[in-house]
Amino acid sequence: MMFETAMFGIPQWLWTIGLIIVKIAVVLGAVMLHVAYATYFERKVIGRMQNRLGPMVVGPYGLLQPIADGIKSFFKEDIIPTNADKPIFFMAPVLGLMAALSSLAVVPFFNHFVIADINIGLLFLFAMSSLAVYGVILGGWSSNSKFSFLGSLRASAQVISYEVPLGLSLVGVMLMSGSLNITEIVNAQSRYPGGMYITAQWLGFFVFVVSAIAETNRSPFDLPEAEQELIAGFFTEYSGMRFALFFMAEYTGMIIMCSIAVLCFLGGWTIPPFVLKLLPFLGAVPGVVWFIMKFYACMFFYYWIRATLPRYRYDQLMAIGWKVLIPLALANIVVTAAIKFLLHHGGQQ
Amino acid sequence: MINQIFFFYFSAVIVAMSLLAITRRNVMHGVLYMLLLFFHIAGLYLFLNAEFISAVQIIVYAGAIMVLFLFVIMLLNLREDIRKKQFLAIWPMGLLVSSGILMVILMSMLTIRIGASGIWGIAQIERVTQTAAVGTVLYTQYLFPFEVASLVLLVAIIGAVVLAKKRIK
Structure with a gap:
């Protein structure tokens, strides 16, 4: 297979590598555009909810605001604190x-469109989302400032606590689909009568949503960057492009969490079979449209929550994680496993 | 050939990183070298077709245990390792213990014998995926040791809670 010649005399492996690079470029371009406009829509949505207009000055309806912000942060002076641990400060x-x-790399946006279709896709996502906290911790520690330090101390405790319910809430989905491969999870959902795992896994979905908000450090769990107490938390000392990188990481994290929610609970790029039976012409709509619609609904939920709820206290945050979400997620696993066992073995064995 | 090159790369980096991790005086830098070390161990697992173990290595060690290390370092506000006489005076004892451990490892390496391979060859694992293979073996053949291990961990957790709650009565 390695040296087979395919089209135009170009070897197969070169085609594969070329295809992967094109996919990476497409995904990166689309996601970066979404990151830029996620900030715009966040300001617009929250503005509307608070009876304001949001950004209106740059371009029609303020549509060019994210581009202006990007250019501004790119040309700003990059200030490094004197006592900072410089290599770590740059790296964070x-x-x-x-x-x-x-x-x-492992998120399928529609059928067969995924950079790496690996068997342990869901575990890979857990691994990467647990690594995202290093940026926060190291950034806060290396700045050598009290505000940054307290922010990153809070962040590390919060992320460790909420990783557990986040992982446990998806175990129900793994049990129902019998796979860790995300494409297979979506296909298993389209075979499932309800078409979406949210119907059976509503408890898991609830736990997932709460812990995803906490894991991405978003309001009402944005204690690591609580403005009134810590100025900006872990990135207080960052400026210019480095500050923008932290911002991009936060919004990319939100995009990932929304994608997991759509893929694991809302049926990904498919629509429920009974809807397709009632309205057969919907089958002509490409899958990516469904994915994006569900995805935007999830992103809107993030903004909605931020505009609605006040921030929790730190002890409340810990109590919710350990005393409510983890027991709920464990109960969900036990019930799901028991039902699956009964359905498969009919109660005998 | 390519497997050997990668194995050499991973093992060389693992040795280098572990040396760097124990020789840095800045605790935070030591922890970061250890993080790189865990990534390379995960890469080594991946080359052995153990994708599940490799992902768990990252999730558990890099994602949870190292974050806990960082948390403790930040909580105690450690910057540089302190060079105090009472810590340094006992170095011959440390040398004795560590060379003893090295001897044990060397002796076990010299007497190692490769046993007969079981049913879980590479072809079989690729067919059922490694996640399913680990699950099947762990919950049928090794169920009792698995339960014993989880009980030991439970005891440790309860012990920690008891120690932390001692003052409140």
């Missing part, structure tokens, strides 16, 4: 963004 935002972007 890159590490955070790298972990977030490499998760994109």
Whole structure:
């Protein structure tokens, strides 16, 4: 297979590598555009919810605002604190963004469109989302500032606590689909009568949503960067492009979490079979449209929550994670496993 | 050939990283070298067709245990390792213990014998995926040791809670 010649006399492996590079470029371009406009829509949506207009000055309806922000942060002075641990200070935002972007490799955006279709896709996503915290911790520690330090101390405790319910909430999905490969999870969902695992895994979905918000350090769990207490938390000392990198890592993390929610609970690029039976013409709509619609709904939920709820206290955050979410997720696993066992073995054995 | 090159790369980096991790005086740098070390161990597992173990290596060691290390370092606000006489005076004892451990490892390496291979060859694992293979073996053949291990961990967790709650009565 290695040296087979395929089309135009170009060897097969070169085609494969070329295809992967094209896919990476497409995914990276689409995601970076979404990161830029996620900030715009966040400001617009929250503005509307608070009876304001949001950005209106740059371009029609402020549409060019994210581009202006990007150019501004690129040309700003890059300030490095005198007592900072410089190598780690430089590395931290890159590490955070790298972990977030490499998760994109295993996310299938529609059928057969995934950079790396690996068997342990879901585990890879867990691994990368748990690595994203290094950017936060190292950034806060290396700045040598009290605010950054407290912010990253909070972040590390929060992320360790919420990784556990995040992982456990998806075990129900793994049990139902019998696979860790994300494409297979979506295909198993389209075979399932409801068409979406959210119907049977509503408890798992609830736990997942709460812990995904906490894992990405978003409001109401944004204690690592609580403005009133810590200025900006772990990235207080960062400026210019490095600050923008932290921002991009945060929004890419949100995009990943929304994609996992869509793929594991909302049926990914498929629509439920009964809907397709009622309205057969919907089958002509390409899968990526369904994916993007569900994905935007999830992103909107992030903004909605941020505009609605006040921030939790730190002890409340820990209590929710350990005393509510983990027991709920464990109960969900036990019930799902028991039902699956009964359905498969009919209660005998 | 390519497997050997990668094996050599991974093992060389693992040795280098572990040396760097124990010789840095800055604790944070030591922990970061250890993080790189864990990544290379995960890469080594991946080359042995053990994708599940490799992912778990990253999730558990890099994602949880090292973050806990960093948390403790930050909580105690350690920057540089302190060079105090009471810590340094006992170095001959340390040398004795570590060379003893090295002897044990060398002796076990010299007497190692490769046993007969079981049913889980590479072809079989590629057919059922490694995740399923580990699950099947762990929950049928090695169920009892697995349960014993989880009980030991449970005891450790309860012990930690008891120690932390001692003052409140």
